[in-house]
Amino acid sequence: MNELINTFSERKDELLTAIFEHLAISLSALLIAIVIAIPLAILLSQRKKLAEVVLQITSILQTIPSLALLGLLIPFVGIGTVPALIALVVYALLPIFQNTYIGLAEIDPSIEEAADAFGMSRMRKLMRVELPMAMPVIISGVRTALVLIIGTATLAALIGAGGLGTFILLGIDRNDPNLTLIGAISSALLAIIFSTLIRFLQNRSGKVTLVALGVICLSIGGIFFAQNNSIGSETVTIAGKLGSEPDILINMYKEVIKDEDSSINVELKPNFGKTSFLFSAVKSDQIDIYPEFTGTVLESLVKVPKSTPDDLSPEKTYQEANKLLDSQFDMRLLKPMDYENTYALAMKKSEAEKRGITKISQLQAQQDQLKAGFTLEFIDRQDGYRGIQDKYGVKLSSVQSMEPALRYQAINNGDVDVIDAYSTDSEIKQYDLVTLEDDLHLFPPYQGAPLMKKEFADEHPKVVKALNRLAGKITEDQMIEMNYLVNVKKEQPAKVAHDFLVKEKIIGEEK
Structure with a gap:
């Protein structure tokens, strides 16, 4: 606990910046999703078949893994805030559209008939009768979307959009659970705080809730935009x-x-x-x-x-x-x-000595007994595991894909026997590992x-x-x-x- 408090104290300025970035991305995405989903649901509330099609599309979009969606967006919009916003909006559309549509569709037909009997126009009936009655269900969808967005926004750090995900990734990469906990706890607290805020506002007035959300989103988004587009020297x-x-x-x-x-x-x-x-x-x-x-x-x-x-x-x-x-x-x-900083294969020094392995070529004789933990990039590279299979004829019995920091934890815990490494990694010294000689010279120079x-x-x-x-x-x-x-x-x-x-x-x- 003391280490966590010390880490928080040392990183409080960075944490404040990350929280602000996280809120700016999350609330901006929520505002965009509201502007798209609610009017669309109102438009399709009297067109059941078309509404079902849109529901299916938004449901399918939400099943796409977030990393895959970000990867698909990069070739078209690059990296940074834009693809992160698009991905978060995509995930927020379903709960907002679905709840708005259901809230409008389930209004008692007798109330609709009474409104028509009073001679209300379509717009007046929508604003004075339908939306006020559907508002609790709509706001519930907004709350669900917001919690989903805040949790998913941690992945924005993977493409340079900042946010609390930077703490989580940094903690994993440096094997520092305190950084990971700070990022995860902060993200969870943001979700709880804003979900509670929406629920509080919902009990007052649905319109007040939407207006308050709009003001918060625009304020944070505007400040964030201004900070990232400052006028001055390049x-x-x-x-x-x-x-x-x-x-x-x-x-x-x-x-x-x-x-x-x-x-x-x-x-x-x-x-x-x-x-x-x-x-x-x-x-x-x-x-x-x-x-x-x-x-x-x-x-x-x-x-x-x-x-x-x-x-x-x-x-x-x-x-x-x-x-x-x-x-x-x-x-x-x-x-x-x-x-x-070239690629290398590493083993625990004690394990390598016990097996008599000092070179990559010597892995072939024991390949059926060895388990490997490699990064995804290494597995797919010709100067990685593909090249090891082709040039050395080594096909290990088990190869698991892992994030860089996790593979060191895995070999230290004995879960795997061989990992990929970089020749300057501090973990080689920290975990008493030995790098195997690249005796067929697979790995090119890496300066x-x-x-x-x-x-x-x-x-x-x-x-x-x-x-x-x-x-x-x-x-x-x-x-x-x-x-x-x-x-x-x-x-x-x-x-x-x-x-x-x-x-x-x-x-x-x-x-």
């Missing part, structure tokens, strides 16, 4: 993948840029998501820079000519990656750092470097000059130690990044 947006290492690197990028020119505004978006999300964000100008690896560029992002050799040196890998990014996407990869559009690089020479200070810097041991400080010693990535840059005299001491 902002350089730097994002990072999930994990401590990208978080450290983007803080280094920010520090060297600010050291080069303090007038440049730099916004960081940590834990932004997977490789494909970040690459799409650069293409669509939603972010300007993110740290990428030379091997990942060749394996996942560009089309590599068949004539390209498989065993390129680190320097040749960088040159080829940069050339193909330029020709295919008009992008530029700056000069890489010294260390390589980290800033990736950006060529146009951005040409227009921001000071940014490029600043980032090039990191070229050829940071050894593998230094990166492992920095990851260890963040993941195990719980130091802040910004502090770790700053201390390293000062120690290595890449930036000056604080004035």
